[in-house]
Amino acid sequence: MGSGIEFSDHREYTNGDDLRYLDWNVYARYGDLLLKRFQEERDLHVYLLVDCSQSMAFGSPAKFDLARQLAAALAYIALADLDRISILAYGDRIMTELPVTRGKAQILSVMKYLEGIHTGGEDTNLSRGVQDFLLRGPRTGLVVVLSDLFDPHGFRSGLDQLRYRRFDAHVIQLHDPQEANPQMLGDVEFVDIETQSARKVTVTEKNLRTYKKLFDEHQAAVRTYCKTYGWGCTQSPSNVPFDDLLVHMMRSSIATARS
Amino acid sequence: MSFALPTAFLLAAIALPIVGLYILKVRLRRVPVSTNLFWHQIFDEKPPRSIWQNLRHIVSLLMQLALLALLVLALADPYFAWQAKYARNIVLVIDNSASMQATDVSPTRFDAALERAQQLVTGMRDQDQVAVIVSGKSPEVIVGLTGHIPTLRRALESVKVTDAGTHLERAIELGKQLVAPYEKGEVIVLTDGCHQRVDPASLPEEPQKASEDKPEKEEVASNIVWEVFGTEANNVGITQFQTRRSLVDPIGYEILAAVHNASSEPIKARLEITLDDVPVDILPLKLEPGERWRRSLEKTSIEGGPLEARLTKITRNVEDSDEEDAPDDDLNYLTVDDVAYAILPQQKRQAVLLVTPGYFFLEKVFEANPMVDLTVLKEFPETWPTDSVIVLHRNTPVTLPSGDVWVIDPENDTDLWNVQGMLENPIVTKQADDSPLMTHISLDNVLLPKANKLDWKANIIPLAEAVSGDTIYAEIDRPDGKVLVLAVNLESSDLAFRTAFPMMATNALSWFAGPSGELHPSISTDEMTKVELSEEIANLYPKLTLVSPRDNMVDQPVIPGTKTQEGVSTSAASTSVGPLKTIGLWQLKPTVATDDESAESPTPDPIRSFAVNLASERETDLRTPTELLDATTTPSLTSSWWSRPPWFLLVCLACVLTAWEWFAYQRRVIT
Numbered sequence: 030m031g032s033g034i035e036f037s038d039h040r041e042y043t044n045g046d047d048l049r050y051l052d053w054n055v056y057a058r059y060g061d062l063l064l065k066r067f068q069e070e071r072d073l074h075v076y077l078l079v080d081c082s083q084s085m086a087f088g089s090p091a092k093f094d095l096a097r098q099l100a101a102a103l104a105y106i107a108l109a110d111l112d113r114i115s116i117l118a119y120g121d122r123i124m125t126e127l128p129v130t131r132g133k134a135q136i137l138s139v140m141k142y143l144e145g146i147h148t149g150g151e152d153t154n155l156s157r158g159v160q161d162f163l164l165r166g167p168r169t170g171l172v173v174v175l176s177d178l179f180d181p182h183g184f185r186s187g188l189d190q191l192r193y194r195r196f197d198a199h200v201i202q203l204h205d206p207q208e209a210n211p212q213m214l215g216d217v218e219f220v221d222i223e224t225q226s227a228r229k230v231t232v233t234e235k236n237l238r239t240y241k242k243l244f245d246e247h248q249a250a251v252r253t254y255c256k257t258y259g260w261g262c263t264q265s266p267s268n269v270p271f272d273d274l275l276v277h278m279m280r281s282s283i284a285t286a287r288s
Numbered sequence: 289m290s291f292a293l294p295t296a297f298l299l300a301a302i303a304l305p306i307v308g309l310y311i312l313k314v315r316l317r318r319v320p321v322s323t324n325l326f327w328h329q330i331f332d333e334k335p336p337r338s339i340w341q342n343l344r345h346i347v348s349l350l351m352q353l354a355l356l357a358l359l360v361l362a363l364a365d366p367y368f369a370w371q372a373k374y375a376r377n378i379v380l381v382i383d384n385s386a387s388m389q390a391t392d393v394s395p396t397r398f399d400a401a402l403e404r405a406q407q408l409v410t411g412m413r414d415q416d417q418v419a420v421i422v423s424g425k426s427p428e429v430i431v432g433l434t435g436h437i438p439t440l441r442r443a444l445e446s447v448k449v450t451d452a453g454t455h456l457e458r459a460i461e462l463g464k465q466l467v468a469p470y471e472k473g474e475v476i477v478l479t480d481g482c483h484q485r486v487d488p489a490s491l492p493e494e495p496q497k498a499s500e501d502k503p504e505k506e507e508v509a510s511n512i513v514w515e516v517f518g519t520e521a522n523n524v525g526i527t528q529f530q531t532r533r534s535l536v537d538p539i540g541y542e543i544l545a546a547v548h549n550a551s552s553e554p555i556k557a558r559l560e561i562t563l564d565d566v567p568v569d570i571l572p573l574k575l576e577p578g579e580r581w582r583r584s585l586e587k588t589s590i591e592g593g594p595l596e597a598r599l600t601k602i603t604r605n606v607e608d609s610d611e612e613d614a615p616d617d618d619l620n621y622l623t624v625d626d627v628a629y630a631i632l633p634q635q636k637r638q639a640v641l642l643v644t645p646g647y648f649f650l651e652k653v654f655e656a657n658p659m660v661d662l663t664v665l666k667e668f669p670e671t672w673p674t675d676s677v678i679v680l681h682r683n684t685p686v687t688l689p690s691g692d693v694w695v696i697d698p699e700n701d702t703d704l705w706n707v708q709g710m711l712e713n714p715i716v717t718k719q720a721d722d723s724p725l726m727t728h729i730s731l732d733n734v735l736l737p738k739a740n741k742l743d744w745k746a747n748i749i750p751l752a753e754a755v756s757g758d759t760i761y762a763e764i765d766r767p768d769g770k771v772l773v774l775a776v777n778l779e780s781s782d783l784a785f786r787t788a789f790p791m792m793a794t795n796a797l798s799w800f801a802g803p804s805g806e807l808h809p810s811i812s813t814d815e816m817t818k819v820e821l822s823e824e825i826a827n828l829y830p831k832l833t834l835v836s837p838r839d840n841m842v843d844q845p846v847i848p849g850t851k852t853q854e855g856v857s858t859s860a861a862s863t864s865v866g867p868l869k870t871i872g873l874w875q876l877k878p879t880v881a882t883d884d885e886s887a888e889s890p891t892p893d894p895i896r897s898f899a900v901n902l903a904s905e906r907e908t909d910l911r912t913p914t915e916l917l918d919a920t921t922t923p924s925l926t927s928s929w930w931s932r933p934p935w936f937l938l939v940c941l942a943c944v945l946t947a948w949e950w951f952a953y954q955r956r957v958i959t
Contacts, residue, residue: 087322179323208322218316221324228324228331229316236330243326 039063074129074170075107075114076196078162081146082120082153083223084179088205088267095203096175097143098271103173104139108132115167116142119158120150126165152223153180155187163194172198177208178251185254192258199261201278202251206266209244211237289366296363303356310349351949355942362938367415375415377433377470379463380405382447383423383479385454386813387907390480390621392521398449400517401478408476409440414933419466422447423479425814425867427459433466435933450869451624452813453904454482460512474511480518481912518912522551522618524575525625525908526559529597529901530810531632534586538659538794541632543568543585545597549575550909554605555619561585563632564593574605580905590659592634594873594899599626625908629873629899630810635659638797641673644681649784650696653793654679660797677800681778690768692800697777698740704764704771705742711775714739714754725751725763725772725795729788736760738777748773763799765860772796810899816866819876819896821846826861829878832895834865837872844876865898874898 042051042062050064077100085093100116107114108131116127116139127142155176172191178184178200191198214237219228230236248264255262263278291297321327382405388398409418417433420443431443460475467473527548534540549555559571568587575581603616620626639661640654646666654662663676672678672689679694687703688695701707716731731752739760752761764771774792778784802822811817832844849861868874875894902908 084322087320092322177322179325181323181325205322211321213319216316217319219321219324219327220318222320222322224324226324227318228327230327230331239330240326243329247326 037066040066073107073110073112074168075103075112076162076167076170076172077103077114077116078158078172078174078176079116079118079143079146080120080153080155080174080176080178081118081124081148082150083148084153084177085203086148087177087222088207090267091148092177092203092205092267093148095265095267095269095271095274096201097146099175099201099275100173101140101143102271102275104143105133105136108136108139113170114139117158117162118146119155119161120148121152121154122150122157123161123165124150129167150223153177154182155180155184156182156190157187159187159190163190169195170197172196173201174198175201175203177204178202178247184251188254188260197260198255198258199278199282200251200255200263202248202262202264203267204248204264206268209241209266211240289368292365292367294364296360296365299360299363300356303353306352306356307349348949351945355945355949358938358942358945362935362942364935366934368934374472375417375470376413376472376474377417377467378408379419379421379433379466379473379475380408381421381423381427381456381459381463381475381477381479382444383454383456383477384447384449384452385423385482385907386449386451386624386902386904387454387480387482387622387910388449388517389451389624390518390521390523390910392519392621392910393517396449397480397517401480401515402444402447404515404517405444405478406441409437409444412437412440419463420444420447421459421463421466423454423456423459424450424452424869425455425458427455427462429462429466450813451871451900451902452867452869453902453907454479455814464512474513476513476515478515478517480910481514481516481916482518482907482910514916516912516916518910520552520912521621521910522553523622523625523908523910524549524551524555524557524599524602524620525622525902526597526599526628527580527625527905527908528582528903529595529628529630531595531630532809533633533635533794537588538657539590539635540586540588543587543595543597543630544582545571545585545628546580546582547573547575547599548580548905548908549577550905550911551619552577553619555602556605557602558600560598560600562596562598563587563589564591565596568595589632590635592632594897595630595632597628597630621910622908624871625902625904627871628810628901628903629871630901631808631873631897631899633808636801637661638801639663639673639676640679640797641665641669641676642679642681643668643683644679645683647681647778647784649789650679650681650778653784653790656790657794657797677797688768688771692770694772694774694796694800696774698742698773698775704746704766705744705773708741708743711739711741711754711756711758711760713737714756714758714760716752716760717755718750718753719761720749720751723749723751723763725792725799727795728791729795731761731783731788734786734788735782736776737780740775740777742773742775770800772799808896808898810901810903811866811868812903813869813871813900814867814904816864817898819863819865821861821863821895823849823860825878825895829892829895831879832863833877833879834868835875835877835894836868836870837874837900838870843879868898868900871900871902874900 039052039055040063042064046064052063052065055061055063079096079100081093085091085096104114104116111131113129113131115129117123118125125146127139130138155174155178174188188198188200214232214234216229216231219230252262252264261278261282263274263281265274382401384398388396388401390397393400405420412418412435415435417435418440419433420430420440422428422430430447431439434440456477456479460477463475467475525548526545528544528546530544532542534542543561545559547559554574554576557573557575559573561568561570569585571583573581602620604619637659640663642651642654642662642664644650644664644666651662651664654660668685672691674691677692677694678689679696680698681696682699684695684698684700684702686701698705698707714736716734716736719731720726739754741758744759744762746764746766748759748762748764750759750762753759760775762773764773776783783789826846826849830846832846834842834844836842844863844865847862847864850859863876865876874897876896877894878892880892
């Protein structure tokens, strides 16, 4: 619900809507409860920040595929709702960008764009990606971050920058089940698929238990951050259908908004 | 320290590939991960590949090399000089005679002895060696001196008790020979003492203690330790059971039975005798302690068959009413001597053609035999019968008829001999007592005024020879049939009036009839007997099988007969049977092939049956001699876990090392 002054059209009142925007004249004349919609409301900018670092290619199915499916679905919803959307693929910086666009008809170009992007880059740097995004001078709006947030520089600084610039944000954090619960034991050489850095270690049962603890702590930190600043947060393994995840995300967002 | 197998050290070369592989550093498995973020946190808290982590590989290598060294050492089988010095070499002589079946020691004396032997084997120390000898008429070394306990256990499990008599002396002698080369040689005899009475003077002295001065080698080597399993057990048993056809009544037979009450109690019992499962007689017995009962019974039966004597209803013979209630199960601790067997040969009718100018006593000898169908002729018939025994008295054709022929007092030359005159007063100095033709016959004091001096053209087997060396009674084995020649002039001698002559006739007829009618006395479980096989059987059945009373079959080797270059047989094919260590009725049968053709052919009849009895008064008497009980010592072999061989301890240590290595290095499998 925008707070502009230019009237655009009406829509039906639903429970919970702000009564200040009720068109009392229409109610008096026809008895219909209609809300006034203003131009500013139509001009909501939705920015989809899609993590396309190498780590998103991990897993089966790859996290990146689920991220693109979610991005496509969210873009369609936004375009159908007369919002403006922009998609930015980032790794250690903004790598490609779909400029701000609007209208349902643009969905095909959105799809084509999403098909065209692929994982790459040297590592994950959300902070630098957000810096690049902010340098483009975007209008304030909703930023949806689709990432695994396995950022060696930390996820907070990037999200903090969005917060300082008064962006509303929703974090969708994806992970592969093997990342949550690795099974390897003994002498192994871990190879980071982003940096190709190798680490020779001996994994014990105790190490595995510590890993799980750290992973859960990381997930909890993301949730806590989002909850602290009233942002939506969706965490999911990559082996779930994107539509189920989307429905779950919407429901949890509504619940968050109500609370 | 010495090594039994020093060549095992060659296996130490395996260390080279182990070290080589360590130097090569086997590449670790690469595992791609989406981020090292968390792993860094884990291993930065505790520095990765810490000192222990880094050391662990070199420690692991050292442990692997130590493991290899232990295994190589174990294979080399090290031993110390003191072990060899104090090693014991023991021969276990196990008595498996019939008396060891006595149940006065639970479950039996033999089982108790075997259990004790197992205990002794279990108590072996490293470098100790034990051999197992089973006593018997021919002692059998079941296993030679060895320290391998499983082999000894298996050997002891294979020892079975028999129905044979006790023969410990040879086994002990053999045991002495086995341990003679060793300083600490010992013969441990596990017996019930039911063998020949031991003279206390001949008993060995107490074994020398280690603390005493070392005795002479020979004295130690002859060290015998007796361990006796037995009590003053009562027993009653049949000690003799034989049968034979009557010498005077062709359809009669005689039974000789003897029973010994080897107990300290007067007993009552019944001796039940059956012929082919038909009761023949039931004899009530009343025997005082130690009494020996012996009886000869005369019975008649044309039919032969197996005779069985069985002791039943053994009870105390008491008149005191108080003692009547005493249980009787302590009177007879051995059952193997409660039954005995004999085989009564079947009598078959025989046709005899007697060609004689006339001699009353000769005719009467055959007429008196109810099993003989006698035909008497004065002249030779036109055709000789093939199914009769032909007896030619005086007059003989130039060529003897084929078949079985008995020539008495021949006057003419034939194809088998020439008559060279007369022998005046030939005194029999040599007779073949082992021949069935001479059974129960002695010609030593028979007056023989005249006999024909014969020049033999064929090979003969002399049965009676005169002092001059001339054979006056002989058997000739020819391809056309058996021939017996008695060169004695009957009319001038008193042979025809002696009981020897009917016996001679009966023996001759039995011999002509072949093995079917031959008398075979019962044999004891220790005896061996030789069975001569006819040429027909030897040719038809090259293999024979001995069937035990429990239907166990054993291949019986056949000793082929010998022949001269002219093809004349000098000795028949035969087989030696025995000792048969199970009482009962044994049978010697031709080995039947198991192919389809033979399945249709009828099973051949047994060649010969044997009645085997214990028939040993010493085995029946279960009471252990007191002098032996006094000499009994209880040998003890002790061992502990640490007295096991070094190789075993080395392998155990290797197992511990393996477990440690596994624990330290953890599982290396990634699921």
